[in-house]
Amino acid sequence: MKAHALHATVTALLAGDKGLLAMDESTPTCNKRFAALGIAQTEESRRSWRELLITTPDLSNSISGAILYDETIHQSRQDGTPFVKLMADAGIVVGIKVDTGAKALAGHPGESVTEGLDGLRDRLTGYAALGARFAKWRAVIAIDAALPSTACIAANAHALARYAALCQEAGLVPIVEPEVLMTGDHTLQRCAEVTEQVLHEVFEQLHVQRVLLEALLLKPNMVLPGLTCAHQESVDEVADATVTTLLRAVPAAVPGIAFLSGGQSPELASARLNAMNRRFKGRAPWALTFSFARAIQQPALDIWRGEPGNVQQAQRALQQRAACNRAARQGKYADLADAAD
Numbered sequence: 198m199k200a201h202a203l204h205a206t207v208t209a210l211l212a213g214d215k216g217l218l219a220m221d222e223s224t225p226t227c228n229k230r231f232a233a234l235g236i237a238q239t240e241e242s243r244r245s246w247r248e249l250l251i252t253t254p255d256l257s258n259s260i261s262g263a264i265l266y267d268e269t270i271h272q273s274r275q276d277g278t279p280f281v282k283l284m285a286d287a288g289i290v291v292g293i294k295v296d297t298g299a300k301a302l303a304g305h306p307g308e309s310v311t312e313g314l315d316g317l318r319d320r321l322t323g324y325a326a327l328g329a330r331f332a333k334w335r336a337v338i339a340i341d342a343a344l345p346s347t348a349c350i351a352a353n354a355h356a357l358a359r360y361a362a363l364c365q366e367a368g369l370v371p372i373v374e375p376e377v378l379m380t381g382d383h384t385l386q387r388c389a390e391v392t393e394q395v396l397h398e399v400f401e402q403l404h405v406q407r408v409l410l411e412a413l414l415l416k417p418n419m420v421l422p423g424l425t426c427a428h429q430e431s432v433d434e435v436a437d438a439t440v441t442t443l444l445r446a447v448p449a450a451v452p453g454i455a456f457l458s459g460g461q462s463p464e465l466a467s468a469r470l471n472a473m474n475r476r477f478k479g480r481a482p483w484a485l486t487f488s489f490a491r492a493i494q495q496p497a498l499d500i501w502r503g504e505p506g507n508v509q510q511a512q513r514a515l516q517q518r519a520a521c522n523r524a525a526r527q528g529k530y531a532d533l534a535d536a537a538d
């Protein structure tokens with residue numbers, strides 16, 4: 198195992214109170230976000246959007262690494278400079294989504310298992326040769342009165358652990374992402390129970406597969422009430438429930454926890470991360486950071502709408518969200534008024 202390289206990558210990803218920009222939407226997901234805003238769903242539109250993100254001035258002040266999709270890692274700026282070179286020049290570590298998506302789990306209606314293990318060793322070697330230093334795999338866990346099933350949790354945890362072991366063998370830091378969804382009317386307490394159960398199984402499987410905990414990042418959901426739950430807890434209550442759950446299930450050897458945003462508004466995602474860092478300063482054994490997609494991209498996408506004339510203003514919105522989230526890592530988000538938009 199290339200332990201030295203893995204540690205160097207983890208250190209770079211967590212340095213300077215920065216976080217990750219997830220820009221690894223699959224083509225169907227990216228097209229869905231474009232369709233909602235009337236943006237053309239073409240390869241050139243997706244390239245232009247990713248160029249806007251990557252070429253945002255001073256992005257590396259707040260962003261240490263960005264997660265790309267297969268299409269994007271092969272793309273270039275309009276003048277032909279590869280995106281991976283632009284990122285290297287800016288000091289942004291290249292990451293790559295390597296799962297091939299969540300597919301229906303046989304015999305378990307409403308549940309999925311994430312696929313992509315077949316051929317993964319060779320794909321990881323190829324991505325490393327292109328310049329990738331870390332990877333991502335997302336497992337999806339739905340909650341309702343009867344879900345999740347034991348089978349869903351077990352299948353996804355096993356796949357995450359086998360993916361993580363293959364990543365470390367290839368010298369890539371695995372981002373291990375078990376996402377318990379916000380969809381539904383479940384309570385925060387129920388989300389806490391399910392999240393804890395899922396994390397216990399994930400870390401059991403990581404142990405079984407001999408994954409080095411010091412050389413991975415966990416990308417979990419925050420512990421939240423379902424989107425349609427009548428009672429929505431305060432920012433501080435969410436922060437306390439989230440960190441309490443993680444303290445029960447995530448070994449202290451893990452260097453960092455980089456949250457997904459999962460459909461939270463940009464402001465709430467930042468405020469909740471900020472509250473965690475403020476309230477647990479000096480008590481949490483891992484860095485608490487961000488790996489947001491929607492909560493960091495959406496304001497910029499709403500401005501851009503596919504119009505070249507909107508690029509600079511959209512880039513300013515991305516800079517602003519990135520800076521807010523860096524401040525949230527320091528527990529200083531309230532100091533950076535969103536009104537500065």
Ligand code: 13P
Binds near residue numbers: 457489
């Ligand atoms: P969101 O922040 O939009 O949940 O996306 C994070 C991510 O990478 C999903 O896999």
